[in-house]
Amino acid sequence: MTDEPLKRFIPVTSISSGTIESVLPDVFSYTNQVVNLFFIKAEASAPDWVLVDAGMPRSGDEIKKTARELFGEETMPRAIILTHGHFDHVGGLGELLDEWDVPVYAHSLELPFLTGAQDYPKPDTTVEGGMVAKMSGMFPNQAIDLTGKVQVLPEDGSVPELPEWRWIHTPGHAPGHISLFRESDRTLIAGDAFVTVRQDELYKVLTQKKEITGPPRYLTTDWEAAKQSVKILAELNPETAVTGHGMPVFGEELKTGLKELADKFDQLAVPSYGKYVDGEKD
Template identity: 55%
Template sequence: MKKMPMTSVASGMGIEVLPDLYHYTVQIVNIAFIGNPSVSNEFILVDAGMPDSHEMIIKAAQERFGDDCVCKAIILTHGHFDHVGALEGLLKKWDVPVYAHSMEKPYLSGESNYPPPNTEEAGLVAKMSTTFPRHSIDISANLHLLPEDGSIPVLPDWRYVHTPGHTPGHISLFRKNDKALIAGDAFINVEQEKLYDVLTQKQEIHGPPQYFTMDWQASWNSVKTLTELQPSVAVVGHGLPLADDELITNLERLSRDFGETEIPENKK
């Protein structure tokens, strides 16, 4: 994929959410590193950032875990261009398994493209979305489908929650013992349709980006599922992490009002 010129004020910023959970912004999207650098130089990468950002991600990993750091695996919340954009370059550096939900396989094995975006909603980014890549990629040589039981082979303390709607195979990652959540785009903390909000990373909890969301009722159900988990911290695909009362209060409001505030008029 060709490099996308979009970026934000948060690009290149890392936040240690927990000792073993690190949020890092790549232009307009977030990735997560799971691993404690005070314990080991090994880590798991969640999502793969924007197109042609592999050098940026590798540098961030080395700064966090050391020049001799070892990526053990990559886990994808879903296959949209801003979450898989650097995969080709990363897999040349780290020839590791890439885990994803079975329902996301068509978009990761060259079988199907994502449908065209919904551009009828207000917001410049929504209008620009017709230029965003939506074609499938083929990582079949590295692709491993996650077990149906919710387990993650390389992360025994974590489980995945199937949170469809934005895409059929979208997942979020949850660790029960401390209620840490990696939400992907199931919900986000910036209004992704408005260019100014994206560039400045204005904090505001929302459902998934409207222009690429495929099933709005499923998206709402996924937000309800994540709300029921009562997470203590959340790393999201877009925007800053959320924690504690701010997270719970905003997530409960989103779950309650989703039908009114999030679903586009032409999809109701």
């Protein structure tokens, strides 16, 4: 496996970095610099668990340390599920898979970016937004090669090792982006389909100021698909949501904010200008 493009430390952080939060008794959120990843117990009474996403570059040791704190020494997940393959969601995989012999699952449309076949479009430093958008040119966009490790998620929407959950295709931010949903308690892992912090603004990233907003602007290449994905997630009427960036959100705050985002997506989420907004290709 090769993850050479993801070995460069990215110097961004937030006040939440290093925080472990028990969102629900079987769902734990861990903030790695500016991105969240999730530990989900496979069975409420068992130590078995699944990892959702894999953090920033060079974060593998931190993720393993967090896993040991949650589940004990010599622990490893049953599987790793990727919401998508952007650098801040796969950055720790090289170190993790050196030690953990576990399958990695992703949507079929993400496989070109996870098998070395195709690079992502470059981040858009011209997009309307704050300082993080302007500095996004330093973020890696190269494909990594998980050949022999990565597998396609089942077409029926089931999530390997998590029978209560289903995956939903929510493209826009990435072609094969997925979100995870558990009907029994209406829990949503949204990935970057929407987030709860303005990820393009440095002050808001640093302070983690909470607001339900659209996907990170500088890496979103299909705004019409992103809009439809938010509508799909709003129609689920979730009670709890965790996202790839920002704080968990619950209850009426979630429902009201997500409905408003879906209803006013063009005004609240879509930038006024940017090469992907204007239909340019990388």
